[in-house]
Amino acid sequence: MIPAHFDYVAPASLDEALRALADGGEDAKPLAGGHSLLPLMKMRLAVPTLLVDLRRLEGLRGIERENGDWRIGPLTRHADLQRRADLGVVAQTAALIADQQVRNRGTIGGSLAHGDPASDLPAVLAATEGRVTIRDAGGGSRTVAAADLFQDYLTTAVGPGELITEVRIPALDGWGHAYEKFTRRAEDWAMVGVCALVKRAPDGSCEDVRVAFTNMASTPIRATAVEQALRGGPLDDAAIAAAAEHADEGTDPPADLNASADYKRHLARVLTRRALQRAAGS
Amino acid sequence: MSEVPVRLSVNGRTHEVDVEPRLLLVHLLRDRLGLTGTHVGCDTTSCGACTVHLDGESVKSCTVLAVQADGCEVTTIEGLADGDALHPVQEAFWEDHGLQCGFCTPGMIMRAVDLLAHDPDPTEEEIRRGLEGNLCRCTGYHNIVRAVKDAARHPHAGRIPAPGVSADGAGAGRELAQEGLGA
Ligand SMILES: Cc1cc2nc3c(=O)[nH]c(=O)nc-3n(C[C@H](O)[C@H](O)[C@H](O)COP(=O)(O)OP(=O)(O)OC[C@H]3O[C@@H](n4cnc5c(N)ncnc54)[C@H](O)[C@@H]3O)c2cc1C
Ligand code: FES
Ligand code: FES
Numbered sequence: 241m242i243p244a245h246f247d248y249v250a251p252a253s254l255d256e257a258l259r260a261l262a263d264g265g266e267d268a269k270p271l272a273g274g275h276s277l278l279p280l281m282k283m284r285l286a287v288p289t290l291l292v293d294l295r296r297l298e299g300l301r302g303i304e305r306e307n308g309d310w311r312i313g314p315l316t317r318h319a320d321l322q323r324r325a326d327l328g329v330v331a332q333t334a335a336l337i338a339d340q341q342v343r344n345r346g347t348i349g350g351s352l353a354h355g356d357p358a359s360d361l362p363a364v365l366a367a368t369e370g371r372v373t374i375r376d377a378g379g380g381s382r383t384v385a386a387a388d389l390f391q392d393y394l395t396t397a398v399g400p401g402e403l404i405t406e407v408r409i410p411a412l413d414g415w416g417h418a419y420e421k422f423t424r425r426a427e428d429w430a431m432v433g434v435c436a437l438v439k440r441a442p443d444g445s446c447e448d449v450r451v452a453f454t455n456m457a458s459t460p461i462r463a464t465a466v467e468q469a470l471r472g473g474p475l476d477d478a479a480i481a482a483a484a485e486h487a488d489e490g491t492d493p494p495a496d497l498n499a500s501a502d503y504k505r506h507l508a509r510v511l512t513r514r515a516l517q518r519a520a521g522s
Numbered sequence: 523m524s525e526v527p528v529r530l531s532v533n534g535r536t537h538e539v540d541v542e543p544r545l546l547l548v549h550l551l552r553d554r555l556g557l558t559g560t561h562v563g564c565d566t567t568s569c570g571a572c573t574v575h576l577d578g579e580s581v582k583s584c585t586v587l588a589v590q591a592d593g594c595e596v597t598t599i600e601g602l603a604d605g606d607a608l609h610p611v612q613e614a615f616w617e618d619h620g621l622q623c624g625f626c627t628p629g630m631i632m633r634a635v636d637l638l639a640h641d642p643d644p645t646e647e648e649i650r651r652g653l654e655g656n657l658c659r660c661t662g663y664h665n666i667v668r669a670v671k672d673a674a675r676h677p678h679a680g681r682i683p684a685p686g687v688s689a690d691g692a693g694a695g696r697e698l699a700q701e702g703l704g705a
Contacts, residue, residue: 241565248526248543248589271590278585279567281544291543295590319579339655341570341633344579344584427568516585 243281250293254300254375257292258403262377264290266400270297272315272350275342292505297405300349300405303327312407314349314372318361321348329368329417329435330409333360336419339427349404352389355396355459357494358429360421363460367435367452370409376402390459415439418518420511421454424498430454432507433501434463434487436515438475446475451516456491456508464514465489484513528592533601534684540581541588548572548583550591551598558627559599563657570656573629574598575682580636582655597682599628604683610676611635611669620669627642630656631634632672639680646671 247264251257261268268290268506271277300315303324321327321334322343337343337360344436351361352372364370365386372389374397375381383442384397391397392473396405421433433454449470451463463484473479488505495501525540532555539554551557551574563571563606565584572584575597602609608616611634621627630653637644637652644652649670650663656665 242546243544246543247524248587250589250592274587275567275585280588282565293590294698339570340636340652341580341582341655342567344576344581359624426651468662 241282243278244284244287244316246281246288247290248293249290249422250296252296254297254403254405257294257297258375258377258401260290260507261401261403264292268292268401269402270353272347272353273345274350274354275338275346276350276354294403298472305411308411308413310409310411312409313333314352314404314407315347316349316407318343318346318348318351323438327409328412329364329419330361332417333364333419333421333435336360336421338429342427342495348407352407353396354402355390355392355394357390357393357457357459358455360419360430360433360454362386363433363435363452363454364419365389365407365409366460366462367437367450368409368412369450370407372404372408373406374398374402375405381405386460389418393458412437412439416447416519416521420515420518422507422511428498431496432456432493432504432511434508434511434515436512436519438519439522440468440475444475446470446473446479446520449516451487451512453487453491453508456488456493456504458492458494461491463487463489463491463508463512466516470516477517480516480520481513484509487512526589528588530591530594530596531547532587532596533598539588543587543589545588546584546676547574547588547591547596549577549584551583551596557598557600561625561628563625563629568655568657569626569629570633571626571629571652573632574657575632575636578636578639580633580681583625597632599632602631602682607633609683610679611638611673614664614669614673614676616671618669620661620666626656626658626660630658630666635675635680635682637670637680638674642680643674644670662697 269288271291271293301313304311318334318337371385416438421430435452437450439448451466466483469483487508490503493504523611529538563572567585574583
C-alpha cells in the first residue's frame with residue numbers, strides 16, 4: 241500500500257513549520273512519528289497534499305519537571321516516556337502502547353492531537369487533568385485543558401495550521417496510580433483501558449480520586465460516578481468494588497470487531513475495580 | 523510533486539538518493555538499494571517482518587517514509603554479520619532452530635538485537651513481551667525465545683559490529699544500489 245502523492249518539507253524552526261502549515265492550507269498536515277497518520281495515508285483514508293515533518297524541531301523534545309508539573313515536548317516518543325519511571329502513570333501507560341517498534345516512533349503530541357478514543361495517553365491526560373499549549377501561525381498561543389482538547393472521534397481542539405508545542409501533566413506526588421488495559425493479543429489496541437489515580441488522607445480514607453477511560457466513548461471520558469462514590473469514604477476492597485459498579489454510567493462504548501458495547505461495559509467495571517485496587521495499594 | 527534529496531547511511535555506507543516523499547523506507551531498502559533481507563509481511567505495522575534499526579533502534583520500515591530517515595543511520599539484517607562471522611543473535615537462531623520458513627527471521631533478529639541492547643539479561647517473560655511486535659506463522663515462538671535467551675549469554679549480543687567494508691551483505695547491497703541509482 242502506497243500513499244497518494246504529497247509534497248514534503250522538514251523545517252528547522254517552529255516558526256517555519258507554522259508558516260509552512262499556514263501556506264499549505266487545510267490539506268497540509270504536521271508529521272510527528274507518523275504511526276497514526278502514515279497507516280491512514282497508506283489506506284488512502286487521509287490524503288494530505290503537504291506533510292510538514294516536525295523531526296528537526298529539537299526544542300519540541302524532552303521531559304522536565306516544573307512547578308509540580310511534568311513539561312513534556314510533543315515530539316517525545318512513547319519509548320522515551322516508558323523509560324522514565326519517575327513519570328509514574330505516564331511511563332506505565334506508555335509501556336503498554338502497541339509494541340516496542342511503534343513506541344520507538346510514536347509521540348505523545350501525535351497521540352493527543354490525533355484524538356483516537358482507543359489511544360492510551362489521552363485517558364491519562366484526562367485523569368491527571370493535564371493540558372496542552374497550542375500555537376498558530378499568527379503567533380497566537382493558548383492553553384487547552386484535557387476536558388476541552390478531546391471533542392469527538394478523531395477530532396480535537398487542534399485546528400488546521402496549529403501545533404501542540406507543549407504537554408503539561410501534573411506530577412501528582414503522593415498519589416497512587418494504575419493503568420489497566422485489556423487487549424485480545426499482546427500488541428493490540430485497548431478494548432477498554434482505565435487510568436485510576438488515588439490520594440489517601442492521613443487516616444487512610446480516600447481524599448481524592450480520578451478515573452478515566454480509554455475507548456468507552458468517542459473521546460476519553462472521566463468516570464465521575466465512580467469518583468463520587470469513593471471520594472471522602474473508605475478505600476477498602478468492599479468500597480472499591482461497590483464504586484466500580486458505577487463504571488459504565490454515562491459511557492457510550494463503540495462496539496467493534498473484538499467486543500460488543502455490553503462486553504465493554506462489563507470490562508469497564510472489572511478493570512476499574514482492578515485499577516483502583518492497585519492505585520490504592522490494597 | 524517534486525522529489526526530495528535524502529542522505530542516509532545504510533549498514534555503514536552513505537547513500538544519496540532523490541526520492542518521492544511517499545516512498546517508504548522498506549521500499550528504498552528493497553527496491554532501490556537491493557537489500558531484500560528486510561521483508562514485507564503485512565504492510566500494516568503489525569507483523570514486524572520489516573523491522574530495521576533507525577539510529578540504533580528497531581522500527582517498522584513499512585511505516586517510515588524514506589525522507590524521515592534523512593541524516594539517519596539504518597542497519598538491516600545484511601549489516602549484522604561481521605564478514606563471514608554471524609552476529610551472536612544470528613548464530614543463536616541457527617543453533618536453536620529459531621526459524622522454519624525464515625520469513626519473519628530478519629525482523630525477529632533485528633528486534634532481538636535491539637531488545638538485548640536495552641536489556642542484556644532478559645527473563646523469558648521479558649523476551650516474549652519484547653518480541654510482541656513480531657509475528658511468526660511457523661515456529662510457535664518457543665525456539666525463538668530460546669535463541670534470544672542463549673544469545674544473551676554472548677557479551678556482544680546487543681551490539682552491531684562496526685561496518686566492515688568486506689561485509690558480504692553490505693557489499694551486495696552496494697552494487698545493486700548503484701544500479702538502482704543509475705536507473
Ligand atoms: C500497529 C499500531 C498499533 C498501535 N497501538 C496503539 C495503542 O495500543 N495505544 C495507543 O495509544 N496508540 C497506538 N498506536 C498509535 C501510536 O501510538 C501513534 O504513534 C500515536 O497515536 C500518534 O503519534 P505519532 O507521533 O505517530 O503521530 P502522527 O501519526 O505523526 O500524527 C498523528 C496526527 O496528529 C497530528 N500531529 C502530530 N503531531 C502534532 C503536533 N505536535 N501538533 C499538532 N498536530 C500534530 C498529525 O498531523 C496527525 O493528524 C498504534 C499504532 C500502530 C501503527
Ligand atoms: S510489513 Fe511492516 S510490520 Fe508487517
Ligand atoms: S519461521 Fe516462518 S514465519 Fe517465522
